[in-house]
Amino acid sequence: xxxxxxxxxxxxxxxxxxxxxLDGPSYGYEISKKIREISEEKYVIKETTLYxxxxxxxxxxxxxxxxQTAENGKRRTYxxxxxxxxxxxxxxxxxxxxxQEVVQHFMKKIL
Amino acid sequence: xxxIRNYLESMFANLPNTTEVQRAKSELGQMxxxxxxxxxxxxxxxxxxxxxxxxxxxxxxxxxxxxxIRGAMQAQPQIxxxxxxxxxxxEYVSDDGRATFATSIGVMLCIFLPIPFIAAECVIEGLHxxxxxxxxxxxxxxxxxxxxxxxxxxxxxxxMEKWKYLKRDAVCIDYAxxxxxxxxxxxxxxxxxxxxxxxxxxxxxxxxxxxVIGSLTDNDVPAMIGAIILFLCVGIGVMMLVxxxxxEDAYKTLLRLNSPATVGGNYVRSQAEIRYTNxxxxxxxxxxxxxxxxxxxxWSFLTFDWHITWIIWPxxxxxxxxxxxxxxxxxxxx
Numbered sequence: 001x002x003x004x005x006x007x008x009x010x011x012x013x014x015x016x017x018x019x020x021x022l023d024g025p026s027y028g029y030e031i032s033k034k035i036r037e038i039s040e041e042k043y044v045i046k047e048t049t050l051y052x053x054x055x056x057x058x059x060x061x062x063x064x065x066x067x068q069t070a071e072n073g074k075r076r077t078y079x080x081x082x083x084x085x086x087x088x089x090x091x092x093x094x095x096x097x098x099x100q101e102v103v104q105h106f107m108k109k110i111l
Numbered sequence: 112x113x114x115i116r117n118y119l120e121s122m123f124a125n126l127p128n129t130t131e132v133q134r135a136k137s138e139l140g141q142m143x144x145x146x147x148x149x150x151x152x153x154x155x156x157x158x159x160x161x162x163x164x165x166x167x168x169x170x171x172x173x174x175x176x177x178x179x180i181r182g183a184m185q186a187q188p189q190i191x192x193x194x195x196x197x198x199x200x201x202e203y204v205s206d207d208g209r210a211t212f213a214t215s216i217g218v219m220l221c222i223f224l225p226i227p228f229i230a231a232e233c234v235i236e237g238l239h240x241x242x243x244x245x246x247x248x249x250x251x252x253x254x255x256x257x258x259x260x261x262x263x264x265x266x267x268x269x270x271m272e273k274w275k276y277l278k279r280d281a282v283c284i285d286y287a288x289x290x291x292x293x294x295x296x297x298x299x300x301x302x303x304x305x306x307x308x309x310x311x312x313x314x315x316x317x318x319x320x321x322x323v324i325g326s327l328t329d330n331d332v333p334a335m336i337g338a339i340i341l342f343l344c345v346g347i348g349v350m351m352l353v354x355x356x357x358x359e360d361a362y363k364t365l366l367r368l369n370s371p372a373t374v375g376g377n378y379v380r381s382q383a384e385i386r387y388t389n390x391x392x393x394x395x396x397x398x399x400x401x402x403x404x405x406x407x408x409x410w411s412f413l414t415f416d417w418h419i420t421w422i423i424w425p426x427x428x429x430x431x432x433x434x435x436x437x438x439x440x441x442x443x444x445x
Binding site for chain 2: 032033050
């Protein structure tokens with residue numbers, strides 16, 4: 001069975017997280033759950049990967065964190081996308097568009 | 112859930128105790144908890160849920176650069192401390208408890224040493240017997256008690272020898288053990304407080320019988336009986352005081368094994384107790400209580416001014432407060 005190579009996906013973890021944050025602020029587990037659901041269980045992001053992406057992007061100014069108490073009374077760290085984050089996402093989108101277009105030319109199914 | 116918490120704590124135990132690391136730990140813990148809860152709600156068993164959460168955790172290596180702990184992670188193999196097993200910990204606590212109890216009995220015997228002579232004096236004065244037999248008995252009693260006390264001290268020294276490595280070697284305890292110790296320590300606290308209070312009261316009021324008897328009669332024999340009661344009170348009081356601190360010390364010794372510079376050093380609230388910035392003050396405060404007791408007893412016995420010597424306790428309390436507020440600072444907190 002094919003599984004996703006972590007080397008390849010690594011460059012796109014940030015993009016996936018930012019994509020989800022475009023819809024509004026969210027917290028760690030919710031994001032990891034959505035990634036799993038949207039990818040139809042084909043990609044499960046590790047907790048450490050997710051957290052390191054959060055800290056990296058926060059440092060770069062793409063996201064901001066804030067505390068909020070959830071409905072069940074739990075205090076959680078929420079993340080929201082910044083203007084720089086949106087710009088960065090746009091760049092990544094264009095980059096991916098180009099990348100997949102280029103790489104696609106070299107892909108064919110061998111029967 | 113406990114298993115997940117233990118897993119997370121052990122992953123972080125040897126990392127530096129910094130804000131970034133603490134934040135990472137609590138964030139990751141939150142994500143794991145959320146995931147675990149949802150898996151349980153989906154109908155997974157506890158074991159399955161724990162298995163999934165731990166396998167999805169990932170690798171701390173990924174966080175090394177973001178947390179600035181690359182150096183610490185590479186240095187780990189060298190500072191690897193041996194983890195004490197739960198059995199070792201329990202054995203140490205019980206050994207230490209027994210040793211302290213024995214010590215307290217030894218100390219009590221030492222304080223009781225004058226009693227045979229006073230008793231002999233009583234018998235001679237009160238019953239008008241010859242001097243020889245009571246004194247011979249008194250000396251015998253004296254040496255038996257002294258020998259017993261010395262034997263106890265020596266035996267204790269030998270018994271506790273095997274635990275020396277706790278202070279010498281690099282050993283540490285895991286989160287589950289620290290949690291257990293914290294719980295038993297909390298459970299013991301009120302009992303110890305009672306012991307401490309009764310012990311102090313016995314020491315402070317030990318002169319009352321002597322004073323009362325002295326004011327009622329000029330006769331020597333009742334006065335000497337008062338003196339015997341005094342020694343008994345002090346002996347029992349000191350024994351209680353020594354015992355009161357006993358287990359607490361064992362717990363603290365164990366809980367302090369983890370370096371406060373690492374996350375593992377955070378397991379304990381007792382780390383939040385007062386620490387002293389000046390090493391001399393630190394040493395002095397370590398022997399503060401015994402010193403005060405010693406001064407109190409010496410002063411009282413040398414001058415027999417029992418009516419005023421109690422003043423040393425409130426003074427000591429004030430001095431301790433002043434020292435704490437000048438050189439003390441609260442240690443790290445969770």
